[in-house]
Amino acid sequence: MTASIPQRYATHPEQIPGMDTAALRDRFLIDDVFVAGEVRLTYTHHDRIVLGGAVPAGRDLPLTGCPEIRSEYFLEHREVGIVNVGGPGTVTADGEVYELVTGACLYLGRGIRDVVFADAEGAGAQFYLFSAPAHTAYPAALVSPGEGTVRELGDQLTSNRRTLNQYIHENGVKSCQIVMGVTQLHPGSMWNTMPAHTHDRRTECYLYFDVPEDARVVHLMGERDETRHLIVGDRQAVISPSWSLHSGVGTAAYSFVWAMAGENQAFDDMDAAPITDLR
Numbered sequence: 001m002t003a004s005i006p007q008r009y010a011t012h013p014e015q016i017p018g019m020d021t022a023a024l025r026d027r028f029l030i031d032d033v034f035v036a037g038e039v040r041l042t043y044t045h046h047d048r049i050v051l052g053g054a055v056p057a058g059r060d061l062p063l064t065g066c067p068e069i070r071s072e073y074f075l076e077h078r079e080v081g082i083v084n085v086g087g088p089g090t091v092t093a094d095g096e097v098y099e100l101v102t103g104a105c106l107y108l109g110r111g112i113r114d115v116v117f118a119d120a121e122g123a124g125a126q127f128y129l130f131s132a133p134a135h136t137a138y139p140a141a142l143v144s145p146g147e148g149t150v151r152e153l154g155d156q157l158t159s160n161r162r163t164l165n166q167y168i169h170e171n172g173v174k175s176c177q178i179v180m181g182v183t184q185l186h187p188g189s190m191w192n193t194m195p196a197h198t199h200d201r202r203t204e205c206y207l208y209f210d211v212p213e214d215a216r217v218v219h220l221m222g223e224r225d226e227t228r229h230l231i232v233g234d235r236q237a238v239i240s241p242s243w244s245l246h247s248g249v250g251t252a253a254y255s256f257v258w259a260m261a262g263e264n265q266a267f268d269d270m271d272a273a274p275i276t277d278l279r
Contacts, residue, residue, distance in 0.1 A: 005052075005066050010045040013243045016222050028221060029230050030237040033207065034126050037061075039117070043068045046241045047132065047177075047203040047261045050078070053235075054117040054127040056089060063115040063129075075112045079134040081168050081180040082106040082127050083257045085209045085235065089125025092116040093140055100125070103145035103182060105167035107175060110134040126235070128207050132261035134176040141173040148172055148181060159249075160191035170265040180259040184210075187253050196220055196247030196278070197270040202262020204246060207237045208254055215252040220245060224273040245273045 011027055019027070030042050034053040039061050041052035050069065054061050065071045069078065082091060084100040091098045093112045099120065100106055108115065119125050148167040154160035166172055168180040179202075183192060192206075208217050211234035221244045222228040230238060232248070240246040242262065 005041045005043055005068055007068060008042060008044040008239060011241060013223050013226070016228055017226055019228070024228055024230060028239045029232065030239070031233070033128070033237050034235050039063055041066065041129070044203070044239050046239060049203055049205065049261055050129070050131040051205055051237060051259075052129050054129060055086070056117050056119045056125055058119055058122050061117040063117070073113050074115065074131075075108060075110055077110065077133055078131050079107070079109050079138070079175055079178060080129055080131040081175070081178045081259060082108070082129055083180070083182060084125055084127055085207070085257070086126030087123030088120035089123065089127065090118045090120060091127065092118070096140065098140070098142050100127070100142070101144065105143045105148070105180065105182070107138070107141045107168050107173045107178070109138040109140060109175070111137045112140070128257055130178060130180060130205060130259035132177040136176060138174045138176065143167045143173060154189065154191070156186070156188060158191070158194065159189050160194050161186040161189045162192065177261040177265070178259060179261070179265050180257070182255060182257050184255045185250070185253040189253055190250045191247065192249075192256060193247040195275060196245040196273045198243065198245050198273065199260060199262070199270055200242050201264055201269060202260045203242055204240045204258060204260045205237055206240065206246065206248070207235070207257040208232050209235050209257070210255040211250065212252045215250060215254070217248045217250040217254060219248040224277050225279045227278055
């Protein structure tokens with residue numbers, strides 16, 4: 001079992017107006033998701049989600065239990081969705097080897113004991129992990145980029161044309177709680193979601209990637225009449241509680257992994273927050 005991992009405690013929306021920039025970033029932004037040679041995890045009490053990254057950097061990295069989840073091994077009572085946002089790599093689950101190219105998504109269900117991350121010949125794999133408690137076991141499943149449910153959304157005129165790939169969802173790869181996919185903005189588009197919205201029945205986390213080094217994403221959060229923002233760089237993650245709206249605009253096109261866990265798996269179960277309602 002690994003050492004303790006950082007925890008982010010659940011917050012109430014009434015706390016937000018009293019927080020300065022540093023406090024908001026400390027509660028909702030994870031800026032060290034990927035560290036070479038490590039599995040780096042964070043536990044949030046919002047829907048008991050664990051998220052993080054695994055960067056093999058030339059050596060095998062096991063996914064082990066930690067005191068915060070009170071399990072002998074990581075997936076004893078959990079499931080996990082994994083998206084590779086780096087070069088090609090492999091994930092070995094109880095002896096079964098899965099090859100993940102860039103952008104591939106792997107689901108591993110409850111009860112898998114041994115999980116190991118590795119590079120494909122030093123190709124620089126970077127695995128993003130999103131885990132939630134699970135009450136039953138579903139089969140492992142690997143989805144290659146573009147093989148999920150693909151939705152074309154937005155319009156170039158409103159700077160939010162984007163391709164959304166649904167991988168783990170109610171009509172795709174089966175899971176207990178997790179809904180997960182990848183969205184890529186088209187060149188010239190900057191808004192990842194507009195109108196902004198909330199999911200009152202589940203927590204959503206964003207991992208922003210493919211953000212140019214000299215670019216940033218302004219991620220909107222908070223309640224619609226009391227909004228705040230986070231300035232987010234490449235390969236940083238944001239925790240969005242069920243009461244918080246989420247939307248963002250970048251200084252250049254980018255991609256992001258979106259993942260949710262909570263009450264249901266209906267992708268369109270959301271409450272829109274039109275820009276004219278925001279304060």
